[in-house]
Amino acid sequence: MTDQAAREQDYFWAALMFYTRIPVPASAQHSQHILNRSRKYFPAVGIVIGTIAILVFGVASLLFGTTLSVALSMVATLLATGAFHEDGFADSCDGLGGGWSTEQVLTIMKDSRVGTYATVGLFFMLAIKLLTLVELASGAYPICFAAIYISAHTLSRQISSMVIDSHDYVQDIDLSKVKPITEQRFNSIDKRFSIAICAVPMLVLGILAPLTLLIASAIAMLTAKVFINYCDRRLGGYTGDILGATQQLSELAFYLAAAASLA
Numbered sequence: 001m002t003d004q005a006a007r008e009q010d011y012f013w014a015a016l017m018f019y020t021r022i023p024v025p026a027s028a029q030h031s032q033h034i035l036n037r038s039r040k041y042f043p044a045v046g047i048v049i050g051t052i053a054i055l056v057f058g059v060a061s062l063l064f065g066t067t068l069s070v071a072l073s074m075v076a077t078l079l080a081t082g083a084f085h086e087d088g089f090a091d092s093c094d095g096l097g098g099g100w101s102t103e104q105v106l107t108i109m110k111d112s113r114v115g116t117y118a119t120v121g122l123f124f125m126l127a128i129k130l131l132t133l134v135e136l137a138s139g140a141y142p143i144c145f146a147a148i149y150i151s152a153h154t155l156s157r158q159i160s161s162m163v164i165d166s167h168d169y170v171q172d173i174d175l176s177k178v179k180p181i182t183e184q185r186f187n188s189i190d191k192r193f194s195i196a197i198c199a200v201p202m203l204v205l206g207i208l209a210p211l212t213l214l215i216a217s218a219i220a221m222l223t224a225k226v227f228i229n230y231c232d233r234r235l236g237g238y239t240g241d242i243l244g245a246t247q248q249l250s251e252l253a254f255y256l257a258a259a260a261s262l263a
Contacts, residue, residue: 007034014038019045019157021082039161040190043198046157050150050201053077057137057149070133074126077153085160086122088244090114093121095241102235106171109241125248132255140209140262147205148212148258155217156251158198159224160243165191167228168237212261219257220250 013028015038056076060069078086091109097117099105108115137145165185186194206213224246231242238246 010034011038012041012044015041015045016048019084020049020080022048022080037190039164040186040194041197042161043154043158043194046154047150047197047201049077049080050153052080053153054146054149058142066137067130067134070137071130073149074130074133085244085247086126088241089125089248090118090122091241092239092245093117096231096234097121102170105235106239109239110171125252129252129255132252132259135259136255136262139259144205144208144212147201147208148216148255150201151205151213152216152220152251152254152258154198154201155220155254156224156247158194159221159250160247161194163224163228163238163243163246167232169239170235170237171239209262212258215261216254216257220254223253224250 010029011034013024014030014034016022017024017028018035018038019042053073053076057069057073060072064072091111094111094115094117095105095109098115099108133149136148140148202213202217227246227249228238228242231238235242
């Protein structure tokens with residue numbers, strides 16, 4: 001293996017370790033630089049998580065009905081990621097729902113306790129995601145459903161990652177859990193590389209259902225833009241929790257738009 005290939009492998013393992021609970025080889029190298037560069041593999045993590053989801057769905061479908069199979073696939077993604085992005089979504093609901101000033105919002109987001117806004121928001125987000133995925137699984141061809149499932153996980157992570165390059169971080173970076181990935185913005189090569197990874201599952205969906213891909217991608221990106229612009233007005237930028245909420249909202253928007261386009 002060349003030195004460059006070994007470095008790229010370390011970047012991927014670092015991304016997998018940072019964003020998921022999936023074990024990585026003990027030989028994988030770790031450093032601040034590796035963590036900074038690992039963000040370009042964020043969409044690859046989406047491919048991994050989406051693939052886990054569709055594999056669990058496929059196996060469960062041999063034993064159970066569609067609703068239970070989808071629910072088990074969602075549980076699999078939660079276990080694989082440690083509910084990393086869902087936690088950010090819940091904290092964002094509490095902060096943006098319960099805080100008035102920027103300081104209040106940021107303080108509430110840092111609070112580990114779960115409030116009413118987080119409980120209600122997380123419940124409805126997961127419930128709508130479940131119902132939408134059940135509708136997709138029931139109405140789309142299996143390979144098309146798989147492409148939608150994986151593309152949503154991949155694109156939503158790419159969208160969340162790109163926020164770091166276009167907006168300002170608004171918390172104390174030294175106290176942040178996302179410090180390793182916010183300290184360095186993409187260079188042009190890493191940006192193109194990340195987009196190319198994201199395009200892989202979306203190319204499959206584009207072949208199977210081009211209109212669905214176009215509509216779902218546009219709605220997912222529009223949803224993220226509206227949310228981030230709102231956060232800019234409220235806070236002056238993003239936080240780690242906002243990145244998690246962006247991923248969740250754009251993923252859900254992708255499913256909803258795909259379901260509407262196939263109805």
